[in-house]
Amino acid sequence: DAKTTQPTSMDCAEGRAANLPCNHSTISGNEYVYWYRQIHSQGPQYIIHGLKNNETNEMASLIITEDRKSSTLILPHATLRDTAVYYCIVRAYGGSQGNLIFGKGTKLSVKP
Amino acid sequence: DGGITQSPKYLFRKEGQNVTLSCEQNLNHDAMYWYRQDPGQGLRLIYYSQIVNDFQKGDIAEGYSVSREKKESFPLTVTSAQKNPTAFYLCASSVSFKLSGAGSYEQYFGPGTRLTVT
Numbered sequence: 001d002a003k004t005t006q007p008t009s010m011d012c013a014e015g016r017a018a019n020l021p022c023n024h025s026t027i028s029g030n031e032y033v034y035w036y037r038q039i040h041s042q043g044p045q046y047i048i049h050g051l052k053n054n055e056t057n058e059m060a061s062l063i064i065t066e067d068r069k070s071s072t073l074i075l076p077h078a079t080l081r082d083t084a085v086y087y088c089i090v091r092a093y094g095g096s097q098g099n100l101i102f103g104k105g106t107k108l109s110v111k112p
Numbered sequence: 113d114g115g116i117t118q119s120p121k122y123l124f125r126k127e128g129q130n131v132t133l134s135c136e137q138n139l140n141h142d143a144m145y146w147y148r149q150d151p152g153q154g155l156r157l158i159y160y161s162q163i164v165n166d167f168q169k170g171d172i173a174e175g176y177s178v179s180r181e182k183k184e185s186f187p188l189t190v191t192s193a194q195k196n197p198t199a200f201y202l203c204a205s206s207v208s209f210k211l212s213g214a215g216s217y218e219q220y221f222g223p224g225t226r227l228t229v230t
Binding site for chain 2: 034041042043044045046049087100101102103104105
């Protein structure tokens, strides 16, 4: 699976959009981009995933560049409850193991 | 409500004792996973199971054992052979990536068990 690079931490003002970048320059054609988040001392929570088109759901939007080498997770109106560690994961379809490889992620702090 | 339950939330043991962590899901998922998380770190895979009565070692299986006798349950035993057992343990489940034929899948995580061994 391709490696991802994320900033260690970011701040965002409450009510503003939080834009979390992820670099995955070695991504392969069959690899999806997943985003999860982990609120302190809880299990990770799935947010969104995509292959090459931009995706939106009730939680967030995922923007993937045309060359697929990077992506941005957008939380349109961040709240204090969005404070968490956000993980960007690249995972191929199928494969032998099925697990997701979680790096250290980006610690997002939403401030009042 | 459908989901994954792990119990207990906090567990304390003396060094040299085996301890079993519970994980139950009612999502009808075939695949289940155990991860370990140390402070400030990402998750590392201990064991995973794609189907009942079958499981595979992950990246850090030494000192751990699992069983998968029922689809709903995937208990993890931390044995005395595990050198640094104190950690946050997370169980997850998903549609089986091999059986579903789906192009992508998401994992559902339990709330975790924080194990402290002294």
